[in-house]
């Protein structure tokens with residue numbers, strides 16, 4: 001079924017058919033029985049940012065407060081429901097996030113993080129200090145009946161038994177358990193199909209203007225190849241991804257959001273350096289890239305390349321992608337994110353693939369076999385659209401009938417259902433969950449919240 005001709009009226013027009021807009025359409029039409037829902041996108045659904053993701057999920061989020069953990073728990077509950085009812089069409093697993101370190105000084109931080117996460121509602125902390133401890137590994141497939149919270153293993157022999165592919169000097173791991181990955185595209189298509197069955201219409205075109213005569217939403221002008229059309233509507237949801245700020249300005253509203261470019265690398269691990277059943281592996285130590293003596297001399301002599309000899313920040317991570325017989329491994333490392341204006345198509349650092357592969361050979365030394373002859377690395381990515389404290393925006397805008405769901409940063413797939421469920425409650429005038437205030441735009445008007453922002457610690461970004 002292709003896009004439909006532009007209807008003249010709608011109960012709600014949603015701008016953007018990325019995962020945010022699609023999930024809002026689903027939660028309004030399927031779960032709240034709303035009719036007259038129209039999705040407008042100038043591109044094919046899910047094709048701008050939502051298909052560039054690493055597709056991972058976690059309930060592992062820092063404070064202050066428990067809003068992020070509560071929202072993500074709700075979102076993962078919904079993802080699990082959708083996986084069950086669909087026969088797991090989007091292949092959700094529960095392999096966990098495995099944070100690893102070779103630095104004994106970091107072990108107390110692992111223990112504290114597990115305790116803090118437990119206090120925020122992520123699930124209990126289990127510490128394994130001996131080789132005979134009853135640590136339960138994650139299954140390769142499925143998500144049912146798995147532990148929540150985190151296992152911290154501080155006995156290197158136990159680390160080696162379960163994760164023999166990690167660097168031999170790894171001293172501890174933290175395995176966060178209500179985490180894993182799924183196919184974002186399959187999830188998005190499933191939500192879109194269910195929404196269309198309940199009457200949601202997908203219109204191809206660009207939202208060019210929003211009529212707010214008299215201070216409230218009255219209509220939306222949609223430009224398409226064959227001309228412009230007006231949809232009369234009392235409600236408008238801005239779910240425009242990296243253009244959420246631009247679309248808000250059509251309403252005369254400035255949103256406190258910015259974009260950062262983020263890329264991932266995919267390559268064929270023909271040597272099987274990363275086991276197919278591995279969890280998401282995250283190295284929590286800074287890394288110096290491995291180079292030959294000759295390469296080191298060359299980089300040292302070149303001002304443009306000297307940074308390659310410097311210490312890179314902690315956080316290089318990766319995971320196997322696809323079924324057991326797939327050779328694909330995904331790697332990602334954010335070492336140079338800067339705020340920028342979103343522009344397409346994106347260009348990436350030509351060295352990114354090599355840098356990430358070299359970095360990931362620190363936690364997984366078998367990857368070093370590729371360094372003398374690099375495999376073909378496919379690099380793609382998109383923008384993280386962020387607020388200052390990396391918490392998204394879901395709620396009404398200061399124009400009656402206008403709403404936003406944006407700023408979903410690097411977690412929009414995992415948050416999609418919790419965030420859309422929350423926004424749908426706002427739109428449908430239903431009672432709101434207790435975490436709603438943490439995601440409203442008005443939070444920035446609160447002096448106490450602004451003071452909190454100035455002292456904000458970890459934003460939870462990997």
Ligand SMILES: Cc1cc2nc3c(=O)[nH]c(=O)nc-3n(C[C@H](O)[C@H](O)[C@H](O)COP(=O)(O)OP(=O)(O)OC[C@H]3O[C@@H](n4cnc5c(N)ncnc54)[C@H](O)[C@@H]3O)c2cc1C
Nearest residue numbers: 016018019020049050054055056207241382411412413414
């Ligand atoms: C490299 C990378 C890795 C990531 N990894 C993860 C991960 O592991 N887990 C996770 O949960 N998330 C991850 N993310 C984040 C996730 O992909 C995003 O948060 C999410 O896709 C944002 O969805 P969205 O619907 O807000 O935006 P988009 O997918 O960008 O959708 C916005 C849509 O709005 C449309 N639009 C904009 N303006 C207009 C207009 N005026 N008229 C009509 N249409 C308009 C666009 O065409 C687009 O289709 C990652 C992102 C990147 C880049």
